[in-house]
Amino acid sequence: MATVDDFRRSELVAGIVSSINRHATREARFMEFCGGHTVAILKNGIRQLLPPTIILTSGPGCPVCVTDNADLDKAIALAKLPDLILVSFGDMLRVPGSCSSLQEVRAAGNDVRIVYSPLDALELARTNSQKSVVFLAVGFETTAPGVAASVLQAKQEGLKNYYILSLHKLCPPITKVLLDSGEINLQGLICPGHVSAIIGSEPWQFIAGDYGIPCVVSGFEPLDILQCVDMLTQQVAREEAKVEIAYKRGVTPQGNQTAIKIMEQVFQPAPANWRGVGEVADSGLALRPEFKDFDAELNFDFDPGPTKTQKGCICGDILRGVKTPQECKLFRKVCTPVSPVGPCMVSSEGSCAAYYHYGEDNER
Amino acid sequence: MPPIITTGKTMRDKVLLAHGSGGKLAHEIVRNSFVSALDNPILNPLDDSAIISAEGRLAFTTDSYVVQPIFFPGGDIGRLAICGTVNDLSMVGAKPLYLSLSFIIEEGLLIKDLERVVASIKETAEESGVKIVTGDTKVVNRGSADRLFINTAGVGIIPPKVDISGHNAQPGDAVIINGTIGDHGIAVLSQREGLGFATKLESDCSPLNGLVAEMLEASNAMRCLRDPTRGGLASTLNELAEQSRVSIRIEEDRIPVREEVAGACERLGLDPLHVANEGKLVAVVEAKDAEAVVARMKKNKYGRDAAIIGEVREEHPGRVVMKTRLGTSRIVDMLVGEPLPRIC
Numbered sequence: 282m283a284t285v286d287d288f289r290r291s292e293l294v295a296g297i298v299s300s301i302n303r304h305a306t307r308e309a310r311f312m313e314f315c316g317g318h319t320v321a322i323l324k325n326g327i328r329q330l331l332p333p334t335i336i337l338t339s340g341p342g343c344p345v346c347v348t349d350n351a352d353l354d355k356a357i358a359l360a361k362l363p364d365l366i367l368v369s370f371g372d373m374l375r376v377p378g379s380c381s382s383l384q385e386v387r388a389a390g391n392d393v394r395i396v397y398s399p400l401d402a403l404e405l406a407r408t409n410s411q412k413s414v415v416f417l418a419v420g421f422e423t424t425a426p427g428v429a430a431s432v433l434q435a436k437q438e439g440l441k442n443y444y445i446l447s448l449h450k451l452c453p454p455i456t457k458v459l460l461d462s463g464e465i466n467l468q469g470l471i472c473p474g475h476v477s478a479i480i481g482s483e484p485w486q487f488i489a490g491d492y493g494i495p496c497v498v499s500g501f502e503p504l505d506i507l508q509c510v511d512m513l514t515q516q517v518a519r520e521e522a523k524v525e526i527a528y529k530r531g532v533t534p535q536g537n538q539t540a541i542k543i544m545e546q547v548f549q550p551a552p553a554n555w556r557g558v559g560e561v562a563d564s565g566l567a568l569r570p571e572f573k574d575f576d577a578e579l580n581f582d583f584d585p586g587p588t589k590t591q592k593g594c595i596c597g598d599i600l601r602g603v604k605t606p607q608e609c610k611l612f613r614k615v616c617t618p619v620s621p622v623g624p625c626m627v628s629s630e631g632s633c634a635a636y637y638h639y640g641e642d643n644e645r
Numbered sequence: 646m647p648p649i650i651t652t653g654k655t656m657r658d659k660v661l662l663a664h665g666s667g668g669k670l671a672h673e674i675v676r677n678s679f680v681s682a683l684d685n686p687i688l689n690p691l692d693d694s695a696i697i698s699a700e701g702r703l704a705f706t707t708d709s710y711v712v713q714p715i716f717f718p719g720g721d722i723g724r725l726a727i728c729g730t731v732n733d734l735s736m737v738g739a740k741p742l743y744l745s746l747s748f749i750i751e752e753g754l755l756i757k758d759l760e761r762v763v764a765s766i767k768e769t770a771e772e773s774g775v776k777i778v779t780g781d782t783k784v785v786n787r788g789s790a791d792r793l794f795i796n797t798a799g800v801g802i803i804p805p806k807v808d809i810s811g812h813n814a815q816p817g818d819a820v821i822i823n824g825t826i827g828d829h830g831i832a833v834l835s836q837r838e839g840l841g842f843a844t845k846l847e848s849d850c851s852p853l854n855g856l857v858a859e860m861l862e863a864s865n866a867m868r869c870l871r872d873p874t875r876g877g878l879a880s881t882l883n884e885l886a887e888q889s890r891v892s893i894r895i896e897e898d899r900i901p902v903r904e905e906v907a908g909a910c911e912r913l914g915l916d917p918l919h920v921a922n923e924g925k926l927v928a929v930v931e932a933k934d935a936e937a938v939v940a941r942m943k944k945n946k947y948g949r950d951a952a953i954i955g956e957v958r959e960e961h962p963g964r965v966v967m968k969t970r971l972g973t974s975r976i977v978d979m980l981v982g983e984p985l986p987r988i989c
Contacts, residue, residue, distance in 0.1 A: 327971070
């Protein structure tokens with residue numbers, strides 16, 4: 282089995298970098314959709330290996346970051362209800378909503394718990410039968426099948442106290458919105474690896490076909506990303522636009538059919554609110570009517586209050602790839618990981634946090 | 646409501662509120678579980694204070710231990726509580742001598758678990774050559790603590806001419822680590838409820854006073870010593886760079902990391918540089934002595950994988966930079982609070 286080290290071997294890196302240099306004859310801007318890629322690019326200093334003609338731009342691929350304040354406020358309001366355990370992935374706790382955060386609500390004495398899997402939330406429901414357990418279901422296609430499985434399991438067990446607040450978001454629809462906006466000019470898309478492990482590479486076909494933009498699915502190791510950039514650079518040089526996979530150990534064109542089936546059995550496409558973009562039709566997932574008993578929004582009476590946005594925060598622009606973290610006036614000055622203003626500084630996959638933590642030599 | 650105390654065997658297998666009351670049960674637990682195990686002439690009189698004599702510069706430190714779970718691969722909260730304080734004393738070059746030991750116990754803790762912790766404390770204290778000379782026990786209501794919390798404080802003597810401080814690093818100095826990083830944090834995480842993953846990895850929890858004494862013999866140009874516990878190697882290097890107003894440049898491929906730790910970190914989205922250690926030290930030493938110090942360290946079981954991992958530089962004071970395996974460089978930042986379980 283390949284080890285982590287195998288994906289970081291310097292002699293292989295040199296070969297790929299020389300190929301990129303050979304093919305990068307014209308300027309090209311590639312967007313890495315996924316926050317995981319942004320982190321890996323900065324953590325490994327990958328930009329330092331690329332010729333100046335290749336520009337990498339961060340995209341909207343951090344599920345925590347794209348969660349709108351209005352949705353976050355719903356979770357916060359739910360967490361304040363008596364006899365309710367709000368269960369979340371860790372990153373969500375520190376994200377500031379309109380007036381508060383889940384972390385503050387927890388410190389005030391409400392029951393907010395961190396889990397690593399929706400199945401752990403289900404276990405909490407089993408062991409706390411006198412309380413309602415609400416799982417804050419934030420994530421892309423990667424996490425949705427696991428949440429769907431937890432709902433199916435809850436239904437099968439007849440659990441009456443397990444709910445989800447579905448804030449799931451879908452990647453291909455938001456990419457279309459970004460491309461249609463005309464705000465960004467891309468010559469290539471670094472497609473998300475984990476999302477594509479579920480949905481496959483096929484759903485990216487329309488970007489190559491309709492927009493003429495090369496697409497390559499990438500893994501998260503430095504070599505994966507460099508290979509992906511090399512493949513994109515070669516497509517640009519050959520004036521091609523097709524979907525390729527630089528992450529064959531994890532992704533197939535058809536994706537994980539079992540996961541897709543479970544997801545489709547439990548969820549249906551629904552409008553979703555994206556931070557910095559607004560509502561986008563069919564870019565989210567809502568529980569199907571036959572699972573309405575598990576829908577926290579339908580089963581609890583709560584008031585999220587008016588939505589406010591953080592003044593001066595440009596997380597929305599950063600998520601659309603229009604601006605970089607360094608262009609934000611708050612970056613490093615007012616907004617730091619210790620006292621974050623926007624979600625991109627909180628999440629471990631947020632662009633601002635990645636630039637803050639790993640910023641290259643000349644940036645400080 | 647006062648606790649119901651029975652003398653029946655079933656109730657005595659657990660710690661009761663009354664065990665911390667100062668009454669009869671309290672004496673029972675102190676004598677049976679603690680003093681008999683930790684026996685020494687300074688502790689035995691059980692007066693209100695231990696009476697000790699010492700000459701020279703005293704180092705004095707304290708730390709509290711709330712690790713969860715209390716037993717983990719390669720150690721337990723007792724070993725941790727001794728190693729942590731022994732190591733804090735060692736990091737200023739002191740020879741650790743005497744420790745205090747305070748328990749805060751959640752009622753209901755199994756006496757056999759408590760005794761297992763005490764046995765581990767005894768073993769670790771013997772290994773590191775320190776005496777437990779005073780202590781305290783409190784028992785709190787269920788829910789007011791998580792099974793068992795321990796506080797230890799310790800004193801040690803700093804030998805003449807030894808001057809070790811985080812402020813002493815100078816450009817040109819070498820940066821050394823005594824072995825693989827991240828073992829403790831990942832070993833504890835692997836046991837964590839809801840995160841359990843199978844690994845043979847063990848915590849590196851160990852007393853480093855013996856190793857430090859040997860390092861001080863090998864060089865009289867030792868500038869800084871620090872144990873990279875919570876916050877990991879990255880946070881420690883940042884502290885040293887900040888305190889000494891220098892920069893530190895490390896090289897990724899020189900830093901020893903076990904394959905299991907690297908793999909687990911990838912899956913959990915952690916950076917081994919940020920993961921806690923309990924048996925590691927970072928040393929900054931004048932470059933001319935670095936090889937000799939490492940050679941000496943390698944002869945000690947807690948320094949077998951010692952390596953020079955970088956150097957101290959003048960430019961950009963306060964900054965830590967790492968040359969990656971790809972040949973690029975990046976900033977190494979301090980750990981910022983993360984929603985991970987308690988690991989020490």
